[in-house]
Amino acid sequence: MRIVRGAAAVGVACLLQLLLLRYLPEIGKRCDLFTVVVVYYGLTSPASAAMLMGSAAGLVQDSLLHVVLGMNGFKKTLIGYLAGSIGSLFMLNQPLPRFALLFIVTILDPLADLGLSSVVGQSFIFPETWVVLQRGLGTGVVGLLAFWAAARLSARR
């Protein structure tokens, strides 16, 4: 059941991200819903589940974005591990720490891209700082909203 929910979550993230990029591109470019899903799983599930979810979500993202397959899978696996580890060490059930976690993993994303691109011999143009910050803020805000919605759904069940 957990696997089904995870697949559904990745699917919904994929769907919403595509719709946002198409109809609200300014918002779609400034948030990463796959990261939101992986962090949510990291905070609410064991680290192993979060890593598997991260790997799957990253690979789906790779297949959609037509980048080097495995790059996002690698990054999201790390994010899942980090979120799962931090979530097991600290009580991250308040909005501010969750926002901070989402913000940090998002702004670290280009750094990981830079490192991985150099490993596989791909060129990478590092985005401007304000673009990275905007993306971190956007993912943080959207993530908090998604966490709130998921908590409401869980409470109903």
Add this chain to the structure above:
Amino acid sequence: MAGVLSERKPFLLLLALLTFNLVLMSSSDRGHGRRSVLEEGLLVLSSPFLKSASWVSQGMVGLWRTYVDLRGVEEENRRLRAQVDSLGEEARRGIEARLEAGRLRETLDLKSALEYRTVTGHVIARDDPSGARVLLLDRGSNDGIAADQPIITPRGIVGRVITAAPGVAKVQTILDPNSGVAAIVQRTRAQGVVVGEGDRACRMDYVTDLASVEVGDVVITSGLDQIYPKGYIVGVVTAVGEGQGLTKLVRLKPEVDFKKLEEVLVLLKPSSPSSGEIP
């Protein structure tokens, strides 16, 4: 050993997944843009969501287009309504012009058949909306109109001029109780005087009890009053009863519909002192 493995299980899983992804990355890079089986598999797995996104997109586009179309239909509807209103107004004017032309043609026919000079006048006012005892015409003394000149229409007599001023004339209709028209029953030549009773009705006084008068008989002017020329229709008998003394009580319905009266002819009788050339 088993305990150590269990403790390090997440870390081992991390290593395995990272290695797996690194292998994928390196193999993808060697593929020079060609999609691997795994990538294609992932695409197949994510295709339902892609299709859903496309479906939702198309739905939204369809909704938007429908909305835009509806806005267009609303705009067109408003424009067509305005057009219908405009055409309705034009049609109404056309009907009005046709009716007026018909009335004027009748009046013109009558005018050409008359032996007197005439002036065509339009009714511009009445004494009150419910009655028609007194009318005002848009022609007056400067058109040759003077007091006691008769007013007629193709359907019959209307009344006589009681006052004429420049540009306007006041007419006493045969409905006025103070009016009197010397008349005869066309069929039997029985004589009498038609007096107004108001409210679209008249009565014929002084008809001898011996005279034959029936409902439906036409009453015409006799010319004996020196105002109305002989032979013009006054009305039709609607009731016959016993009057005072040796007379009959004869009720008439005038042929002229006074409440709908619009155009009339004023007969400029030669005997009239103020009659003259039409300017």
